[in-house]
Structures are given as structure tokens and as C-alpha cells.
Amino acid sequence: MIIYFSQGGHTKKVAEKIAKKTGDQLYAIEPVEPYPSKTLKAAPRIGREIATQTIPEVKKAPVDVLSDDVIYLGYPMFGMDMAHAMRGFLQVNDLSGKTIKPFMTSGVSTLKMSLKTLKKLAPNSVIDETFDPKNL
Numbered sequence: 001m002i003i004y005f006s007q008g009g010h011t012k013k014v015a016e017k018i019a020k021k022t023g024d025q026l027y028a029i030e031p032v033e034p035y036p037s038k039t040l041k042a043a044p045r046i047g048r049e050i051a052t053q054t055i056p057e058v059k060k061a062p063v064d065v066l067s068d069d070v071i072y073l074g075y076p077m078f079g080m081d082m083a084h085a086m087r088g089f090l091q092v093n094d095l096s097g098k099t100i101k102p103f104m105t106s107g108v109s110t111l112k113m114s115l116k117t118l119k120k121l122a123p124n125s126v127i128d129e130t131f132d133p134k135n136l
């Protein structure tokens, strides 16, 4: 299963590329209050969430979304770390015992900059830090 958050579509594109290669299904996480798809409109909210360290409420995924042992987990980098919407997802969805293959899109930030947050929010998962969708 490929679980991703994408505000502006970049991460969605990468998720879809992974799906083509692996045949996995896609699940777009759903914030209770959706972000505008136009980045100019979404940016003030994202900026506020970064400044105030606010985690938005995110819907719980259906059980079948969480049934695979391997989860590809994708998010944009916002404020040099994992997008807050993905943090909200990990707070209400338990990925214990699973292998997480994380990927991200960003301007300049690296995946590594988000791994501390990922490990904190998925403490009982195996994180494949070497995963890179380009190598699929």
C-alpha cells in the first residue's frame, strides 16, 4: 500500500510512479479540513501550522489500507520536516510491526531531515531509510 499526503500534487505524482512499478494501491490521506489544492492559497495555513507546531486532524484509514506488511509513506517537506498532515495521520493510525518505506518531495530539504519525526511517530515500525523511489 502506498499512503501519501500531497497538497499541491508533486508527492501524488511520485506515489503514482511507485504504484506503476510495484502494483501497490494508493491511499491519499484525508485531513478533516482539506487543504486548498492551489499552493498560494494553502501556504498561509501550512505556514501557521509550522509556526505554531499544530497538527491537523486526519481521518482514520479504513482497515484494509493498513493490512499490508510494507507501507510506502510519502509526504512533502514543510518547514524542513515531515508535512504536519502526515504527522496527524501517524497519530491516529498505528503502523506498528510494519516496514515503512518513506519518500518525500521538497524544494531543497532531504528525507533524512524528517526521519527523527517519523521514528518518533512510528516507534514500532521498521523504517527503510535507504528507500529511494528512483531505484525502483
Ligand SMILES: Cc1cc2nc3c(=O)[nH]c(=O)nc-3n(C[C@H](O)[C@H](O)[C@H](O)COP(=O)(O)O)c2cc1C
Binding pocket: 005, 006, 007, 008, 009, 010, 011, 012, 039, 042, 043, 046, 047, 075, 076, 077, 078, 079, 080, 081, 105, 106, 107, 108, 109, 110
Ligand atoms: C508552506 C510551505 C513550506 C515549505 N517548506 C519547505 C521546506 O522546508 N523545505 C523544502 O525543501 N521545501 C519546502 N516546501 C516545498 C514543498 O516541499 C514542495 O513544493 C513539495 O513538492 C510539495 O509537495 P506537494 O505538491 O505534494 O504538496 C514548502 C512549501 C510550502 C508551500
